Amino acid sequence: MKEIVIKDVKEGIIADNDLVAESIREKLRAEGSFFINVMGSPGCGKTTFIIRTINELKKDIGIAVMEADVDSDTDARIVSETGADVIQLHTGGSCHMDAAMTMEGLKEFGEMDHDLIILENVGNLVCPAEFDVGANLNVMILSVAEGDDKPLKYPLMFRTSDVLIINKTDAKEAFDFDEDIFLERVRNLNGDIKVFTLSALHGEGFAKWMDFIGKAVVKR
Amino acid sequence: MKEIVIKDVKEGIIADNDLVAESIREKLRAEGSFFINVMGSPGCGKTTFIIRTINELKKDIGIAVMEADVDSDTDARIVSETGADVIQLHTGGSCHMDAAMTMEGLKEFGEMDHDLIILENVGNLVCPAEFDVGANLNVMILSVAEGDDKPLKYPLMFRTSDVLIINKTDAKEAFDFDEDIFLERVRNLNGDIKVFTLSALHGEGFAKWMDFIGKAVVKR
Numbered sequence: 001m002k003e004i005v006i007k008d009v010k011e012g013i014i015a016d017n018d019l020v021a022e023s024i025r026e027k028l029r030a031e032g033s034f035f036i037n038v039m040g041s042p043g044c045g046k047t048t049f050i051i052r053t054i055n056e057l058k059k060d061i062g063i064a065v066m067e068a069d070v071d072s073d074t075d076a077r078i079v080s081e082t083g084a085d086v087i088q089l090h091t092g093g094s095c096h097m098d099a100a101m102t103m104e105g106l107k108e109f110g111e112m113d114h115d116l117i118i119l120e121n122v123g124n125l126v127c128p129a130e131f132d133v134g135a136n137l138n139v140m141i142l143s144v145a146e147g148d149d150k151p152l153k154y155p156l157m158f159r160t161s162d163v164l165i166i167n168k169t170d171a172k173e174a175f176d177f178d179e180d181i182f183l184e185r186v187r188n189l190n191g192d193i194k195v196f197t198l199s200a201l202h203g204e205g206f207a208k209w210m211d212f213i214g215k216a217v218v219k220r
Numbered sequence: 221m222k223e224i225v226i227k228d229v230k231e232g233i234i235a236d237n238d239l240v241a242e243s244i245r246e247k248l249r250a251e252g253s254f255f256i257n258v259m260g261s262p263g264c265g266k267t268t269f270i271i272r273t274i275n276e277l278k279k280d281i282g283i284a285v286m287e288a289d290v291d292s293d294t295d296a297r298i299v300s301e302t303g304a305d306v307i308q309l310h311t312g313g314s315c316h317m318d319a320a321m322t323m324e325g326l327k328e329f330g331e332m333d334h335d336l337i338i339l340e341n342v343g344n345l346v347c348p349a350e351f352d353v354g355a356n357l358n359v360m361i362l363s364v365a366e367g368d369d370k371p372l373k374y375p376l377m378f379r380t381s382d383v384l385i386i387n388k389t390d391a392k393e394a395f396d397f398d399e400d401i402f403l404e405r406v407r408n409l410n411g412d413i414k415v416f417t418l419s420a421l422h423g424e425g426f427a428k429w430m431d432f433i434g435k436a437v438v439k440r
Contacts, residue, residue: 042261042345042374043366070346072372093376095315095346123373124344125262126290126315145365145388146263152292153343154262156313168365174391 004073004080005087007108012100017131020099024106024134028117034220035117036213037097037135039157042123044143045167047075049200050118054082056210061115061217066105068097068122075120085112096127099134116217125154129161137216141200143168144175148182151189158189163196165209170199224293224300225307227328232320237351240319244326244354248337254440255337256433257317257355259377262343264363265387267295269420270338274302276430281335281437286325288317288342295340305332316347319354336437345374349381357436361420363388364395368402371409378409383416385429390419 012020028035038046047067054063063084067076068091076088089105091097097105102119109117119135121128140161142150145168151158158164164186166179179197186193194212198205232240248255258266267287274283283304287296288311296308309325311317322339329337339355341348360381362370365388371378378384384406386399399417406413414432418425 041263041343041366042370043363069373071375074369074372093346093350095344122346123261124315124346126313126342126344130313143263143365145363145391146261149294150262152294153289155291171365171391171394174394 004076005108006073006090007087007105008090008092009101009104010092011094012098014098017099020103021132021134024099024103025136028134031113032220033114033117034217035119035135036137036139037119037121037133038139038141039121039128039161040123040141041125041143041146044123044141044146045200046120046123046141047078049141049165049167050120051079051082052200052203052206053118053210053213054079054084057116057214057217058083062113063116063118064109064112064114066102066117066119068120070122085109085114091122095122095124096131097121097133098131102133125150125157129157136220137162139163139165141165141167144172144177148178148185151182151185155189158186158193161190161193163194166195166197167200169197169204170202224296225328226293226310227307227325228310228312229321229324230312231314232318234318237319240323241352241354244319244323245356248354251333252440253334253337254357254437255339255355256357256359257339257341257353258359258361259341259348259381260343260361261345261363261366264343264361264366265420266340266343266361267298269361269385269387270340271299271302272420272423272426273338273430273433274299274304277336277434277437278303282333283336283338284329284332284334285338285340286322287340290342305329305334311342315342315344316351317341317353318351322353345370345377349377349379356440357382359383359385361385361387364392364397368398368405371402371405375409378406378413381410381413383414386415386417387420389417389424390422
C-alpha cells in the first residue's frame with residue numbers, strides 16, 4: 001500500500017482569502033491545471049464521486065487529489081487506490097478549507113504536473129461556501145437522502161456553486177425527495193447552476209457529468 | 221398559522237463559553253427544565269426526530285423548541301404544528317450554536333415554564349461539537365445514508381455526545397452501512413455513549429428512546 005502523506009494546514013487571515021485564491025488560479029493557469037473544489041454534507045458521496053471521475057479520466061490525463069478532513073486518512077487511502085497522486089490535509093479542527101490552506105496543500109505536489117486537481121472539502125454545507133479556494137469550478141453534491149428543503153436552509157452553498165450534483169438516485173425510492181420542488185428552490189438562488197442527477201456508486205447518469213468535466217479540462 | 225418568531229443571535233467570546241453554558245444549566249435546573257441539544261449533518265433527520273419526540277410527550281409535559289439555522293424558518297414552521305412553543309434562531313452565517321447564542325434564544329421564552337427544552341443545532345458534524353450550549357443531554361443523529369466511516373472523520377462529535385441516534389433504518393437496505401463496524405468505531409471514541417437505532421419517520425425502534433428521554437425528563 002502506498003504511504004499517505006498527511007499535511008497539517010492552518011487557516012489564513014480571512015481578509016487576504018480572495019487575494020490568495022486569485023494567486024492560486026493564476027499559478028494553476030500558468031501550469032495548465034484545471035482545479036475543482038468538491039463540497040457537500042458528510043456522507044453525500046463526495047469520495048465515491050471523485051473516485052468514479054478519476055477512473056473515467058485517468059488513462060488520458062494526470063490527476064492530483066487533496067482530501068481535507070478534521071481527522072483520519074480514510075478518504076486519501078481509498079482514493080489513492082485509483083493511482084492518482086493523493087495527499088490528506090488535516091484542517092486542525094477547522095470545518096472548511098480556505099485559500100491559504102489550499103495553497104499549502106498544493107505545495108506538497110511540488111513540481112508534479114497535473115491536468116486536473118481535485119479538492120475534497122470538509123463535509124459541511126455552511127462554511128466551505130464562504131471561502132474561495134482558487135478553484136476553476138465549485139461543485140456541490142447533495143444526496144437525495146438529505147431532503148429537498150436544503151436550498152432554504154443553506155442558501156449560500158447553492159449560490160456559490162457552479163455545478164450541483166444530485167447524488168444517490170439509486171436510493172431515491174426510499175426517500176420523499178421532490179426533485180421539481182428542489183430544483184425550483186435551487187433556481188431561485190442560482191439561475192446559472194449546472195445540474196447533474198446521478199448515482200456515483202452505480203454510474204447511472206454519470207456520462208453527462210463526464211462529458212462536461214472532460215470538455216472543461218481540455219478547454220483549460 | 222401561528223406567527224414564527226425569528227431571532228438573530230450572535231456568537232459570543234469562546235473563552236467565556238463554558239461559563240455561560242454552566243449558568244444556563246443552573247438557570248434551567250432552578251426552573252425545573254431539562255434541556256437537550258440535537259446535532260447532526262444536514263438531512264440526518266433532526267427535525268423529524270424532534271417532532272416525533274414532542275408528539276409522544278406533549279400531553280404530559282410542556283415543551284419548547286429552538287430551531288437554529290443560517291436562514292429560513294422552515295423547521296420552526298413545521299415543528300410549531302405540534303403545538304410546542306417554537307422560535308427560529310438565525311446564526312448570522314455561523315455554522316454552530318454557542319452558549320451565548322443559546323442564552324439569547326432562551327430569553328425569548330421569557331417566564332414560560334417548560335419541562336423540556338430542545339435545541340435543534342445547525343446541521344454540521346464539526347463545530348457544534350466544540351461548543352457546550354448548557355444542555356443536560358447532547359444527542360447526535362447519524363442517518364445510515366451517511367456511511368459507517370463517519371466516526372473516523374468527525375471524532376469529536378462522537379466523543380462529546382451522550383446519545384447517538386442511528387436514524388433512517390427504514391432505508392437501510394438501500395445502503396452499504398455496516399452497523400457492527402460503525403459501532404466498534406464509535407466505542408473506540410466513546411465507551412459511554414447510549415445508542416438507539418430507529419426510524420424517526422416511521423417509528424420503528426422509537427419506543428426505547430421515548431422510554432429513556434421520558435425517564436430523564438421526570439428525574440430532572
